[in-house]
Ligand SMILES: Cc1ncc(COP(=O)(O)OP(=O)(O)O)c(N)n1
Ligand SMILES: Cc1ncsc1CCOP(=O)(O)O
């Protein structure tokens with residue numbers, strides 16, 4: 001399919017990826033405006049309450065709330081967007097996601113995956129993992145910031161999101177590549193003080209283009 005997915009903001013800013021509605025609620029209250037609910041390995045019926053509540057919170061805070069993997073539930077409850085990996089693309093109904101007006105983010109790990117993603121005209125393309133990560137088992141090696149920067153001119157204007165092993169200390173070299181969105185898990189959820197970590201990350205990365213302009 002070649003029809004573009006609905007656009008998102010050119011700069012998504014700080015993009016926490018979290019596994020519960022409580023994290024969604026506290027991070028939206030702390031000023032985050034792009035966020036993902038990433039629940040793994042539950043049947044749809046067991047994930048549905050969390051997906052519905054997360055979407056409602058996203059609307060309440062005028063935030064960009066992406067649902068990872070559960071694309072049917074995201075359509076049913078009219079999420080702002082869906083995030084899918086390369087394997088997810090094999091099984092998801094992309095036409096249904098596009099026709100429902102949901103934004104689509106796609107994971108990529110190398111040039112071939114990037115090209116496949118660009119051809120689908122998604123709302124953003126995630127590039128990872130940039131640094132070693134403990135959060136997800138990755139079959140490939142970290143790409144590093146040099147590769148990250150090399151990907152950017154090939155995205156044909158599709159917004160880029162950097163993910164994987166990005167700590168507060170590493171944010172400046174990630175931003176120096178020109179990427180406008182930084183996705184993090186452990187930099188927030190494993191921080192000794194998540195409020196301070198989130199405030200520091202928001203100061204460096206920002207919260208993205210205001211949603212009215214997204
Ligand atoms: C912003 C962002 N980038 C990458 C991923 C990873 O998605 P995927 O490859 O489908 O792996 P899982 O997250 O489903 O384990 C992501 N979730 N978000
Ligand atoms: C979900 C995901 N996809 C690629 S890396 C990653 C995990 C990122 O977590 P962290 O920010 O803790 O390295």
Ligand SMILES: [Mg+2]
Nearest residue numbers: 069084085088
């Ligand atoms: Mg996935």
